[in-house]
Amino acid sequence: MSLIELIRDNFFYLEPGYTPFNTIIFGIIVGLIILLIIKMFKYINKDPKDLFIPLLPFIFSGSCARALVDNNIYPLIHLLVTPGIYIIIGITTIITILTSILIEKKFSINYKYTIFIVGLILCIPNIINFQNVNIPVMLLVLGIWLIFTLIFIVLSKKWKLLDNKYNLTVLSSHLFDASSTFIAVDFFGYWEQHVLPSILTSLTGTAFILYPLKIIVILVSLYLIDEHIEDEINKNTLKLCIFILGLAPGLRNFLSLIIGTY
Numbered sequence: 297m298s299l300i301e302l303i304r305d306n307f308f309y310l311e312p313g314y315t316p317f318n319t320i321i322f323g324i325i326v327g328l329i330i331l332l333i334i335k336m337f338k339y340i341n342k343d344p345k346d347l348f349i350p351l352l353p354f355i356f357s358g359s360c361a362r363a364l365v366d367n368n369i370y371p372l373i374h375l376l377v378t379p380g381i382y383i384i385i386g387i388t389t390i391i392t393i394l395t396s397i398l399i400e401k402k403f404s405i406n407y408k409y410t411i412f413i414v415g416l417i418l419c420i421p422n423i424i425n426f427q428n429v430n431i432p433v434m435l436l437v438l439g440i441w442l443i444f445t446l447i448f449i450v451l452s453k454k455w456k457l458l459d460n461k462y463n464l465t466v467l468s469s470h471l472f473d474a475s476s477t478f479i480a481v482d483f484f485g486y487w488e489q490h491v492l493p494s495i496l497t498s499l500t501g502t503a504f505i506l507y508p509l510k511i512i513v514i515l516v517s518l519y520l521i522d523e524h525i526e527d528e529i530n531k532n533t534l535k536l537c538i539f540i541l542g543l544a545p546g547l548r549n550f551l552s553l554i555i556g557t558y
Contacts, residue, residue, distance in 0.1 A: 314489050314490050314491055314494075315491065316491050319490070319491050322379070326537075326541075329386070330533065330534065330537050333390075333533055333537070334529060334530055334533045336390070336393075336394075337529050337533055338529055340393070340394070340397050342397070342407070343528065343529065343532055344529065344532040344533045344535075344536040345462055345532040345535070345536065346408055347393075347408070347411070347536060348462065348465060348536065348539060349408075349412070350408045350409075350411040350412040350415070351389065351411065351415065351536075351540070352412075352415070353412060353414075353415025353416045353418065353419050354385055354388070354389045354392075354411075354415045354418065355385075355540060355543050355544050355547060356415075356419055356422075356547060357385065357415065357418045357419045357422055358381050358382065358384075358385035358544060358548075359543075359544050359545075359546075359547035359548040359551060360419070360422040360423075360426065360547070360548075360551050361376055361381060361422055362376065362377065362381055362548045362552070363547075363548055363550075363551035363552035363555065363556075364422060364425055364426070364555075365377060366548075366552040366556065367552060367555050367556045369425050369427075369555075370425070382544075388418070392410070392411055392414045392415070393407070393411060395410075396408075396410035396411050396414075426551075426555065427555065428555055429554050429555060430553075430554045430555070433479070433484075433553060433554050434550075434554045436479060437475050437476050437479050437550055437553070437554075440475045440478070440479065441468075441471055441472045441475040441476075444471045444474075444475065444507065445468045445471055445472075448464060448467060448468070448471075449464065452464055457515065457518060457519055457522065460522075462532070462535055463518045463522070463535070465539060466514060466518060466535050466538050466539045466542065467511070467514050467515065467518070469539050469540075469542035469543040469546065470510040470511075470514050470538075470542035470546070471507070471510065471511075472542065472543065472546040472547075472550070473506075473510070473542045473543070473545055473546030473549065474503075474506040474507050474509075474510050474546075475546075476546050476547075476549035476550040476553060477493070477503050477506055477546075477549055478502075478503045478504050478506060478507070479553065480503075480549055480552075480553045481497060481502075481503035482502055482503050482504065484553065484556075486549075486553070488503060492509075493505075493506055493509070496509060510542075514538065514542075517538060518535070518538075521534050521535065
């Protein structure tokens with residue numbers, strides 16, 4: 297296999313193509329990007345925790361576009377699948393953040409509002425093309441996610457780790473991902489694309505295994521971040537990135553499911 301074929305088959309594919317090799321490489325790339333994002337937040341002197349809500353439209357936009365590709369509403373092209381869609385949304389988000397800082401300095405408009413409004417504008421084409429929503433399936437996923445989230449909301453009253461609303465939000469985003477995947481795989485014939493979850497789902501015969509897997513991994517990660525990272529920008533950047541890594545695929549699965557099962 298030539299180098300070009302290796303790159304094409306592992307990193308610029310149109311069909312689902314997660315392998316142990318490209319999963320490791322993608323992980324390394326994500327790690328390097330997080331380091332650059334930390335440097336960016338230090339440079340602009342902004343706390344990443346302020347962006348949990350303003351970035352929601354950007355996350356929705358990317359996930360919705362991917363779901364529309366899944367259901368043949370958008371064309372299957374490299375710019376709209378992994379890694380193209382993430383590159384486009386990522387670059388657009390960073391440019392928007394930096395531009396919003398300049399606008400804030402010049403016009404005294406809170407940068408968070410600018411980011412949120414730009415994100416909403418980006419969502420418009422996807423919302424226009426979104427159609428035929430399966431309401432019962434939507435409510436099923438949301439109901440199961442809400443049950444699991446409520447459990448941890450109750451636990452947060454006595455558990456210091458989850459008493460922090462950002463930690464609870466990060467965990468909830470991954471519970472949403474687990475819920476959308478569980479319903480899609482176990483009840484509607486979808487399959488898990490990522491390597492480790494796919495192996496565990498095959499071994500156990502159910503995607504419900506994602507709940508304990510994600511709960512353990514996310515709680516341990518949050519504990520280590522809170523206990524061993526003192527710098528607030530470093531700490532909150534990691535939490536924001538973990539939040540996005542849970543919500544983005546969860547939304548993609550959710551949106552793809554509710555229009556694909558109509």
